[in-house]
Amino acid sequence: MKNNKRSLRKKILVGLSHGVLAVLSFVWLIPIVWVVLTSFRGTKGSYSSTFFPTSYSLDNYKKLFTDFSVFNFPQMMLNTLIIAVVSCLISTFFVVSVAYTLSRLRFRGRKALMNAAMIIHLFPGFMSMIAVYYIVKMLGWTDGPMLRVAMIAVYAGGAGVGYHIAKGFFDTIPIALDEAAMIDGATKWHVLTKIIMPLSRPIIVYTLLTSFAGPFKDFMLAKVLCGPNKDYFTVAVGMYQMLEREYIDQWFCSFAAAAVVISIPIATLFLCTQKYYAEGVSGAVKG
Numbered sequence: 532m533k534n535n536k537r538s539l540r541k542k543i544l545v546g547l548s549h550g551v552l553a554v555l556s557f558v559w560l561i562p563i564v565w566v567v568l569t570s571f572r573g574t575k576g577s578y579s580s581t582f583f584p585t586s587y588s589l590d591n592y593k594k595l596f597t598d599f600s601v602f603n604f605p606q607m608m609l610n611t612l613i614i615a616v617v618s619c620l621i622s623t624f625f626v627v628s629v630a631y632t633l634s635r636l637r638f639r640g641r642k643a644l645m646n647a648a649m650i651i652h653l654f655p656g657f658m659s660m661i662a663v664y665y666i667v668k669m670l671g672w673t674d675g676p677m678l679r680v681a682m683i684a685v686y687a688g689g690a691g692v693g694y695h696i697a698k699g700f701f702d703t704i705p706i707a708l709d710e711a712a713m714i715d716g717a718t719k720w721h722v723l724t725k726i727i728m729p730l731s732r733p734i735i736v737y738t739l740l741t742s743f744a745g746p747f748k749d750f751m752l753a754k755v756l757c758g759p760n761k762d763y764f765t766v767a768v769g770m771y772q773m774l775e776r777e778y779i780d781q782w783f784c785s786f787a788a789a790a791v792v793i794s795i796p797i798a799t800l801f802l803c804t805q806k807y808y809a810e811g812v813s814g815a816v817k818g
Contacts, residue, residue, distance in 0.1 A: 570788035619742035622690035630697035700734040
């Protein structure tokens with residue numbers, strides 16, 4: 532009798548939790564659905580009296596890729612993709628290298644370095660924007676194609692400071708695996724590439740995704756570095772200008788369309804790499 536009551540309570544709790552999660556999921560999806568619907572809206576302007584558009588059209592998407600009189604969205608997208616791809620690869624290399632070094636190696640000043648990195652990471656990035664801008668300007672990277680190099684260097688240069696999550700993951704991998712491999716003649720490089728990396732696919736994918744999405748989301752630093760140079764705007768800077776007073780009436784629905792478009796590469800990368808989250812350590816061991 533007691534077991535039946537416990538199982539009934541458990542089923543009720545599970546049902547309630549599922550219901551709460553379903554409601555929350557619905558609430559979270561409302562803004563996304565609204566943006567997608569707005570991107571197909573046939574009327575102009577930022578105001579609409581109804582949630583669902585009264586008319587639908589593809590003109591907002593066509594305008595993004597054909598009307599370059601004010602905003603060159605394909606160029607913004609290209610700039611962002613170049614910066615995102617290169618910076619995410621470099622950032623992942625830096626994060627993995629720093630995390631592996633601090634997790635597996637013991638050297639003088641290790642704890643002091645970890646404490647310094649943690650303190651630096653606590654400060655918000657915008658505090659250093661002015662200093663970063665003047666350093667980039669001193670190097671002559673504020674004009675022309677070198678502006679992309681500057682943004683890649685800024686996004687990837689400090690990535691190693693955010694090693695904490697990756698280091699915590701590496702710490703969960705038994706060090707006995709490293710010792711066994713080194714007894715068999717493996718070097719530390721072989722240990723990293725043949726043992727640690729395959730077992731750390733989830734955290735590497737996580738680092739790739741967050742580093743790739745960074746240039747798409749960042750506005751403040753990109754705006755400071757780009758300044759008035761429209762040829763090297765990222766999508767965040769360009770889309771923000773679409774909402775300015777003189778453009779919002781004509782470009783608001785195209786802004787929603789741009790929001791849908793920029794989600795495609797991020798969603799594609801996530802779908803291509805999500806299996807590594809499910810595989811985890813067990814999948815890596817099988818491989």
